[in-house]
Amino acid sequence: MNRRDFLLTGAAAGTLAVADTWTPAFARPRSKLRLGMIGTGLRGQSLMGSLLGRGDVEMVALCDIEPIMLARAVAAVEKAGQATPRTFGADGDVHAYRRLLELDNLDGVIIATPWEWHAPMAIDAMQAKVPVGCEVVAGITLQDHWDVLRTQQETGTPYMLLENVCYRRDVMAALNMARQGVFGELVHLQGGYQHDLRGVKFNSGHPDEPYGSGVEFGDKGWSEARWRTRHSIERNGDLYPSHGIGPCAHLANVNRGNRFTRINSFASKARGLHDYLVDKAGPDHPNAKLKFAHGDVVTTQIACANGETILLQLDVSLPRPYSLDFRVQGTEGLWMDVNNGVHIEGKSPPHKWDDAQEWFAKYDHPLWKKHAETAAGAGHGGMDWFVLNGFVEALKIGDPMPIDIYDAVTWSAITPLSEQSIAGGFETLDFPDFTEGKWKARKPIFALDSGY
Secondary structure: OOHHHHHHHHHHHOOOOOOOOOOOOOOOOOOOEEEEEEOOOHHHHHHHHHHHOOOOEEEEEEEOOOHHHHHHHHHHHHHOOOOOOEEEOOOOOOOOHHHHHOOOOOOEEEEOOOHHHHHHHHHHHHHOOOOEEEOOOOOOOHHHHHHHHHHHHHHOOOEEEOOHHHHOHHHHHHHHHHHOOOOOOEEEEEEEEEOOOHHHHOEOOOOOOOOOOOOEOHHHOOOHHHHHHHHHHHOOOOOOOHHHHHHHHHHOOEOOOEOEEEEEEEEOOOOHHHHHHHHHHOOOOHHHHOOOOOOOEEEEEEEEOOOOEEEEEEEOOOOOOOEOOOEEEEOOEEEEOOOOEEEEOOOOOOOOOEEHHHHHHHOOOHHHHHHHHHHOOOOHHHHHHHHHHHHHHHHHHOOOOOOOHHHHHHHHOHHHHHHHHHHOOOOOEEOOOOOOOHHHOOOOOOHHHHOO
């Protein structure tokens, strides 16, 4: 038995009497957390910035196989006035994170690496009894999701998917409206990820030019262009569903009195990335001859046990302004974010929209009222602060994770299911019940209502 397991066993038995003996946060309440970060690229550094601004978090260990990013992350920790963290991975060992997980004083770890590493890293962390805050997505294959779920169930180690859009201010106001019955009985929901990522998937390969700087990818690219572009070449499905489905699932009480039952997906032809490369580099550039499997617009439909329908769209390869295209529609009215409009029967002018901000000011979520000033300036309009705060506060006091393991695998499994549907001629599939029937008894709560 290693020291971590010994301490856990002792804590459970009530035998730890030495005041300074370390015990992980999920074994007993703590006022301060010692966290590690696996993946210190641009996303990892952004998340770390929010964590370093807290007085209850110490960043004690960092891991990345890119020395430039690792050095910048270390410098950020030192600039924040914290002790120089332990580092792993500068030698290029892709499994260096396992050495980080062997440290005997970690209260949790943030995983902000390329998608294909999320499942194996989370599994290794949970097996080491290190709580996980994992960037989206939870896994690649359907089996990945079952493996992540089983590991969490077997080890009891906390796991949270860091889906920040669930904390977007307008999304939470709409949730508050729905909870108070303003929309009536919910009937239909929409969301998605509609964001021009052409300049993200290709760049010059220079560390200080990650966006819109060129047409390279893979080994010649940098940051997301190094790994994310390959998924567009090889895969066809909704590869990034959680920004849209997370808020919709909370609104529909999925996994808490409701569940997804059926799913199908459709993909358009692929033209956007090819045309972008031709325009930027000319038809003779080697990358202009690439064949992309991923359709430019992927549309996914989901049916729920309680009768709601959900529509998701992924649109990241064509020129367009950013939008998550939320729609919350019930028997008494609806909100649509694309036109910033709310219409409530009997309260809005007939057949006309109200400015959504008038309603959101009235129904602003209590969490935003409480923390808006603290979250100001954090990534993605404050959403990053909120999602990390949920992880940190739940871990400190031993509460369930705000976005728990069932949420994580259910939302993320849309990706492999959509791939299967498209490959099968847009067939409709049964949606797995990851709760294995527990959804019927779980209460329709949303952990954001907890007060932190």
